[in-house]
Amino acid sequence: MPAAPALRELQRGFADAVLGRGDAGARWVAGAGLAPTARLQVYANAIARTQIDTLRATYPAVLALVGAEFFEAAAARYRLRYPSTRGNLQAFGAAFADFLAALPEAAALAYLPDVARLEWLRQEAALAADAEPIDPAAWLAALDAPTPLQLVLHPSLRLLASAHPLLTIWRYAIAPAGDRLQLDGRGEQVVLWRDGGEVALAATDAASHACIAALASGHDLDAAQAVALAVDADFDLAACLRSLIAQGLVVAFTQTGERPT
Amino acid sequence: MHDASTLAMRPIPAAAGIGLRAPHLQRVLAERPRVPWFEMHSENFFGAGGAIHAALERVRADYPLSLHGVGLSLGSADALDGEHLATLRDLVRRYQPGLVSDHICWGAVGGVHLNDLLPLPFTVEALDLMVSRVQQVQDALGREFLVENVSSYLTFEHADMSEWEFVAELVRRAGCGLLLDVNNVYVNSINHGFDAHAYLRAMPRAAVREIHLAGFTRKEALDVPLLIDSHSRPVDAAVWDLYAEALALLGPLPTLIEWDQDLPELEVLQAEAGRAEALLDARRARAA
Helix, strand or coil, rough: CCCCCHHHHHHHHHHHHHCCCCCCCHHHHHHHHHHHHHHHHHHHHHHHHHHHHHHHCCCCCHHHCCHHHHHHHHHHHHHHHHHCCCCCCCCCCCCHHHHEEECCHHCCCCCHHHHHHHHHHHHHHHHHHCCCCCCCHHHHHCCCCCCCCCECCCCCCEEEEEECHHHHHHHHHHHHCCCCCCCCCCEEEEEEEEECCEEEEEEEEEHHHHHHHHHHHHEEEHHHHHHHHHCCCCHHHHHHHHHHHCCEEEEEEHHHHHHHC | CCCHHCCCCCCCCCCCEEEECHHHHHHHHHCCCCCEEEEEHHHHHCCCCCCHHHHHHHHHHCEEEECCCCCCCCCCCCCCCHHHHHHHHHHHHHCCCEEEEECCCCCEEECEEEEEEECCCHHHHHHHHHHHHHHHHHHHCCCCCEHHHHHCCEEECCCCCCCCHHHHHHHHHHHEEEEEHHHHHHHHHHCCCCHHHHHHHHHHHEEEEEEEEEEEEECCCCCCEECCCCCCCCCCCHHHHHHHHHHHHHHCCCEEECCCCCCCCCHHCCCCCCCCHHHHHHHHHCCC
């Protein structure tokens, strides 16, 4: 019998064995009628299944687009390339889009990494903090103030601009309608937010997307409007703000220079 | 949103509750079935907000609630994940669960998480580590924490004590509560060839706060029997017998039916809870 390992050494050996990095840890396992490696394999299989199932649940559109066999193989490689770093599995899978972007076998599906990015943002939006929308009356009064406003947008708001018709692809993957996905090749800008309990997704024009992104990064209304007008000279700030307010996505505002209330 | 300071802790009754999983959540909220208490997985609520918290607030308003963790990785040589512990602390403050628990296991090394309930060697080193970790958790939460014995599919060559000595000594030294999983005792007694009755008798009776029951599967075509704690089937007849024996030793205790894989309709879980309730009733009648 080999010398007793320290706990850390034993746990490293166990982890190496179940992650396919060598069976040295098996020498500390009591076989008791089975090969020690067979006992470790029970754990290896269970761990892989849990982590791959987590990716399946987080990335249903990627799964639908590539099929179960491809997805399982990609997920099995992902979990070894980007090991889980938290005890909470909701944190697992953040780098799946980057992994898919570097996967030669997926290169033919150029839009696939963006679909994965969208699904990760969907999960972020679902789990983000709650916040109450602002009172519309206070908002109307603030609009009359002479200094520019800074907005605090809802914690669940996420944005993703894609060179691909991303939302069209995602919707088709989740609930196919018609025989084939018809793509005209134009990119889509997607806004995600939590509406009631569900995550809502909407495509928006490039100028509105630029405006919301500027607001989300802390620019005041004047600056955000300037960014949007540079994208499209016909951009309508009032309409964009009405949409945000109507969806309950503005949760606080300040006059420039103050701290958000 | 409920203010945690106004939410009184509701103790978990000595009755048969059900592990509440996502597919049953909407039905439970809509129909409010007669279930004495529910247990849910702590990590499902580690996000800051959203529909899952709204649902938990409603469950919490109508039922006593236990929060059961699977991701604290108490027995890892790595330091405890401070962020994980802080999130759990905030969750416990917000919802004031009647019981809060995790497992006697490890799950991570060198920052890599395996997201499973992995077996510890029953050594003095591992025991000392578990004692200090459970004390750290109880200090952070400011309340009693329960630790649960896990199923295992291997043991290590080097051990300073038996599993039941390890569990009993941990609970005694850490001053924590014990969540006794009777199915896991049975599964391990078959997998590792020990006497399940002796295990039960070795448990620190006054510290047992809760019992878990679940179904296992049998791994076929091996040279030795190997039971897998799959939470995918009804409670086995041998486990019902062991549960009755545990109640005779310990008295009536909060008992939970767990089912995770191949989750059936809620009625199936209620029927399993009903079987546990009948055994609890028999035990109460004897005590009266």
